[in-house]
Amino acid sequence: MAEATDLSLSLARALVAMCVIASVLGFIAWFRREGPYLGRMANALGLVCLALSVVAWIVRWTAAGHLPLFGTYESALSLAVATLLGGLLVMRRSTGPAGLWPVVTATTAAIVAHGLSFDPTPYALTISERSWVVDIHAVAAWAAFGGLTVNAAVAMRRLIGASESQTSLDRLLTFTLSLGFVLHSAMLVTGSFYKFLLFGKVWSFDPIETLGLVAWISYGTLLHMQLFAGWRGRRLASWCLALFVLLVISYRGIVYFPAWSTYHIFDMDLRIHLTGSETLQ
Helix, strand or coil: CHHHHHHHHHHHHHHHHHHHHHHHHHHHHHHHCCCHHHHHHHHHHHHHHHHHHHHHHHHHHHHHCCCCCCCHHHHHHHHHHHHHHHHHHHHCCCCCCCCCHHHHHHHHHHHHHHHHCCCCCCCCCCHHHCCHHHHHHHHHHHHHHHHHHHHHHHHHHHHHCCCCCHHHHHHHHHHHHHHHHHHHHHHHHHHHHHHHHHHCCCCCCCHHHHHHHHHHHHHHHHHHHHHHCCCCHHHHHHHHHHHHHHHHHHHHHHHHCCHHHCCCCCCHHHHCCCCHHHCCC
């Protein structure tokens, strides 16, 4: 297990370095519009980043004996896979030398670097966590974050990439916003169901639940404005970028909340040092 954990950490560090290089090359190609080979190189390195993230994720799965569900480090790897995979799938519908990789890879590097700053020791799941509901909830959460990260990348391209097809980017912006909202909704529903199985209630305004709800209402309102008020183009893109900040806080900022305020304790080292009376039921 120790060897697998060390390998996962080495792969994660390599992933951060590769993503930083890919994002720098991509941004240079994006802004200067010189040397299209830089954009192609950034795209190729993005594929390497995806491969590294998948291998690190599988190695972590092997070391932990379960899907990388819990812990700030494990969730970082899972979000990296979802973000890069979402970028790859959507990039095929995109144009331009650097595509979406500059933003996608930069975001991935930041997420994994954040995860590496926490305890990477794998822990076994508790009895209540060994549930297919938890697996579905986690996969929906990862997919929602990946989709909305790509939405933010498209939004940035829409705001900065003036020479690119605005109509195509507007369609892509609406598609990723809609898809991300649906996946985020699935994450909230499955999370509420899991909480009902644990505590007999679907909601308690736990901090992470509240942040998730605020993000859902915000993205839902933005989608409503797009559908019924005709929000398009730069206006829609600006709001997508602004709401992405809220999304990052709701996914990664919860670890900085007091442990007693939530039963979502993502820092595994902190979790094992808490007593039941210190957590919110």
